[in-house]
Amino acid sequence: MKSENIYKIMFCVFLLSFILGGYVLENLGIQYVSDGGSPLGKIHITSYILFFCIGLLTLKKGLNKPLANLKELRGAWLVSTLSISVVIFYGLFKFGTSGMAYLIDTIVAALLAVYLLSQLKSEHKKKLLRLLAYLLFINAVIAILEFILGKTLVDVSFSSFSHFRSTALLTHPLNNALITAALAPLLMNQTRFPALLYFTVIFLALFAFGGRAAVGVFLLGTFILVAPKIPTFLTKGIKMTKMRFAALQALTFCAVIFTSLIIIFTPIGSRILSKLHVDGSAQARFDVFIILEQLSPSEWVFGASQELISNIAFYIEIDVIENYLIGWVVSFGLISTLLLIVSCYRLPFKLASKDNISLCAALIIFFMVSLTNNALTTKTPALLFLFSALYLHNSIGNKR
Numbered sequence: 001m002k003s004e005n006i007y008k009i010m011f012c013v014f015l016l017s018f019i020l021g022g023y024v025l026e027n028l029g030i031q032y033v034s035d036g037g038s039p040l041g042k043i044h045i046t047s048y049i050l051f052f053c054i055g056l057l058t059l060k061k062g063l064n065k066p067l068a069n070l071k072e073l074r075g076a077w078l079v080s081t082l083s084i085s086v087v088i089f090y091g092l093f094k095f096g097t098s099g100m101a102y103l104i105d106t107i108v109a110a111l112l113a114v115y116l117l118s119q120l121k122s123e124h125k126k127k128l129l130r131l132l133a134y135l136l137f138i139n140a141v142i143a144i145l146e147f148i149l150g151k152t153l154v155d156v157s158f159s160s161f162s163h164f165r166s167t168a169l170l171t172h173p174l175n176n177a178l179i180t181a182a183l184a185p186l187l188m189n190q191t192r193f194p195a196l197l198y199f200t201v202i203f204l205a206l207f208a209f210g211g212r213a214a215v216g217v218f219l220l221g222t223f224i225l226v227a228p229k230i231p232t233f234l235t236k237g238i239k240m241t242k243m244r245f246a247a248l249q250a251l252t253f254c255a256v257i258f259t260s261l262i263i264i265f266t267p268i269g270s271r272i273l274s275k276l277h278v279d280g281s282a283q284a285r286f287d288v289f290i291i292l293e294q295l296s297p298s299e300w301v302f303g304a305s306q307e308l309i310s311n312i313a314f315y316i317e318i319d320v321i322e323n324y325l326i327g328w329v330v331s332f333g334l335i336s337t338l339l340l341i342v343s344c345y346r347l348p349f350k351l352a353s354k355d356n357i358s359l360c361a362a363l364i365i366f367f368m369v370s371l372t373n374n375a376l377t378t379k380t381p382a383l384l385f386l387f388s389a390l391y392l393h394n395s396i397g398n399k400r
Contacts (some may be wrong), residue, residue: 001057007124008117009053011033011131013046014388017169017381018135018242021171022047023154033379042101044379052114057119066083069118073391076350083109084343087336094303094332103378107343110383114347114391122396129392132385133190137198140205143168143176147208166208170381174373177211179382181218182366185225186389213372225357236383289320291330303333324376331377344383351390356397357391 022033031037032044057066059098070077084107091100117125143166146152152167166172189199199222205272206215291312295304309330312321321327328337345367352359366386375382 003121005020019092082337105379110387133187143205143208173209177209181214185361217368221361224361246297304330327377
């Protein structure tokens with residue numbers, strides 16, 4: 001397959017992953033996340049596209065040449081793919097097809113995306129990275145507008161939050177916050193918008209999503225990016241034209257005014273103040289550890305019994321384990337959890353080991369924020385976007 005054709009396919013995959021979230025599919029009559037419906041409808045259309053494209057690529061070029069294009073990532077990709085395959089087979093043996101589709105959409109699709117992206121020419125990689133940057137920015141703008149208006153763009157089904165939270169295009173608010181916070185360090189310099197404007201919109205969107213942990217970790221990640229440049233700025237300054245310096249001053253002034261107006265005259269200001277304490281939502285993150293106390297030695301290894309899984313709400317008062325690592329241990333046991341960790345983090349850690357602080361910051365943000373919710377035990381394109389952005393950013397950087 002030509003690079004141009006794969007580029008068009010990945011363009012559609014990224015676009016559809018943003019637009020066709022779980023709530024949109026449910027509103028279209030597809031029982032993607034709700035109970036019932038066809039098993040085929042439980043897997044996202046983008047996963048089907050990726051499988052089909054890789055099947056076609058394999059028929060035309062075989063396995064050796066496409067795998068060789070992964071270069072130093074080949075070993076990490078193969079280990080990750082083997083790890084998730086083992087967990088899927090174990091999950092099918094233990095649970096049947098019930099609740100297993102998320103492993104395909106959340107983890108397998110991300111690995112397949114990197115496989116296809118490795119076949120692209122540099123010019124197509126740059127275009128796709130730019131596409132992700134604009135999609136993330138648009139999603140953040142939608143979130144801010146939703147919060148100001150107090151109404152979501154797409155009808156949603158959850159009602160467990162005490163305050164309004166934006167959902168934008170990426171379904172659940174905390175899923176939005178995870179993706180937005182992690183990808184922003186990689187993408188804020190990939191658009192025609194000034195980085196300061198991009199940062200401001202992302203920062204406000206995180207409050208609209210209600211991602212308390214995401215806000216704090218995002219600021220930490222931003223500091224990690226900026227800190228190495230501070231000594232140079234203080235000792236040597238930054239060379240730029242007078243016109244550019246004046247434009248930067250004007251932009252900074254406008255950004256401060258814009259942010260202040262948004263905080264003062266919209267509900268985002270009260271949202272910021274309401275997040276500065278430990279409420280029931282935060283307490284749920286601590287209560288999940290109670291579940292581990294109920295596991296027997298055999299359940300630690302092979303996963304909890306169906307009876308315990310069905311009665312989680314009895315122990316923590318909610319039926320959701322707000323920590324995906326604990327969720328994996330409860331569902332699959334320690335052995336499979338270790339394999340899932342490998343499948344999720346072996347490849348990005350390989351990419352982030354390069355001398356690029358943006359990659360490290362993005363991975364740190366993703367890992368820390370993801371621990372505060374159950375995103376990776378649900379259907380989410382979070383890893384698809386993270387793997388793709390990390391790979392594209394690293395690959396383009398190596399071409400310079």
